[in-house]
Amino acid sequence: MPRDPRIHDISEGLFFIQRGWLNGNHFVFTGSKNILIDTGYVRDIADTEALINQCGLAIEDLDLIVNTHAHCDHIGGNREFQRRSDCAIALHPVDRYFIDQRNASATWWRYYQQDAEFFPTHQSLDHGDVLEQDGLAWQALHTPGHGMGQIALYAPDTGWLISADNVWDNDFGVLTTRIEGLDSPLRLRDSLARLAALKVSTIYPGHGPILPDGPAAIAACQERVAAFIAEPQRMGRDQVRKIFLYTVMMRGPLTRGDLRQKVFTSPWYPEVCELYFGGKQETVYMDALEYLLGKGLLVEKDGLLDCTLTA
Template identity: 45%
Template sequence: MIKNIVDNFYFVERGWLNANHFVFNGNNKVLIDTGYKKHLDETFHLIRQTGLDPAKVELIISTHCHCDHIGGNKAIHDLSGCAIAMHSIDRYNIEGKNDWNTWWRYYDQEADFFPVSRSLEDNDVILLDGLELIVIHTPGHASGMISLYSPQHRFLISSDAVWNGDFGVITTRVEGGIATFLQQQSLKKLAKLDICTIYPGHGSIIYNAGEAIYQCQKRLEYFMEQPERIGRDLLKKIFLYTLLMKPEYTYEDFFEYIMSTFWYPETIDFYFKKQYRPVYEDVMNELIEKSLVLRDHDKLVARLKA
């Protein structure tokens, strides 16, 4: 789905493996977030539908450096020679080729490093012809994550700080134990803004911004009451996300695969006292019962839009 937000500025809704895109096709040629690497052909097709040739992109703004938001950065930069801008924390990690803090190695994701030419900081202003976007540093899900706020049009590009009643997974092993508190502070910061509409990093447009942020705050409070809830939420989201990335696994093969990763044993050790198999069966069976995962000829299939 492609929606014109204001003149020359477009929202491109994707799914859950690919982050949503934002395209500005005025005097400035700007792309915000570039999706997942393996789906680059579809990304190019969607960008062209807004009227912008990917070879003409002048600037990529990355809301954070996770693979579903930066997967096309290198290819589009190589094609167009565009500049790439992101928060200074993420710039530091990308320039240092830190595939741990970017989550790529921790979650066994596929992504490429790329040159960054501009750092973005809290309260910086980005001008796209007459459109003013204010940079808001919103850490929690990712230490270098930013949201973009238009005070003139009262909309927010929230990335993974706010979805419709939820938010991106909290990974304390990489982001630190402070991550839940940073997410709490980010939500408080956003709640103070005059926002009518939210364009999230995943999912559809949110027209009741205040209620969506409030529901995220209540959900975070629920998690913080019992930290193992954070662990269970992580397991469910990363199970689904991994099955979108790697859809070839059977029930047994998937367990063997996640046991070989960094993230799964550490999550179980930290939250669930080394109960690797029982927790796997419990969480996976919940996803199957809720029809979020389908067993198709013994293969596990995530029932989400990629």
């Protein structure tokens, strides 16, 4: 059987796996210590395991799971994989605190009504700590903004950067100001400046394709966050659109009535409309739906809305 094209060889024993938007991408390190960075969304755990197996690694042989942050699309396999392998789980101390406190808002599952399971944590990976992988050293960099306890991992010897949801292709992870802090765009701006100061070569993002020109990708995100800071409604529109898409990816296909009901009764939507749009829930809803249908990100067929992005 040919290997799944979502798996990319980076170097000996080092693999990057490109998933979709509901599932974060993964890194697999095999060697003297088997390490998995991020474990996807809980619903798709069988697909995640099959991909890891194709890198020559059985879940039972995992030594360590590292999470770039504790949102549902990055920690979904943690509990099951940890139970089967008895591996350690490492996160930044901030996200470790939220997991240990069983905080279902900071971790998103309650706020965005996503599915996830809590899990035990064993290690903290703080700013400046180094993750060793058979001769390659990865520095942990605390990069808050999208998530309070988000880390990026940087290998100075090669310039490779595991950027998590700080840097994607011309975009970055949603800014959830009510959860991550009203200053989260400013924190993301500072985190991006920190990344821009490094000698980055290739970026391996938390979602989307590999970015061969790291500095250009960081610069594009810096421009985007500057525009959000200048005009916060842009940030609000981006949040509404992204969470509509995730909602349809998770629960779809949905009728317009179902989507509307889910959104209007959610914890997040009324707050976002209040924060950015003077509480105009109806207008914001119609504008977002029209935008997503117009861009082809949502399609409507036989009265059902579906998302065209890969989950």
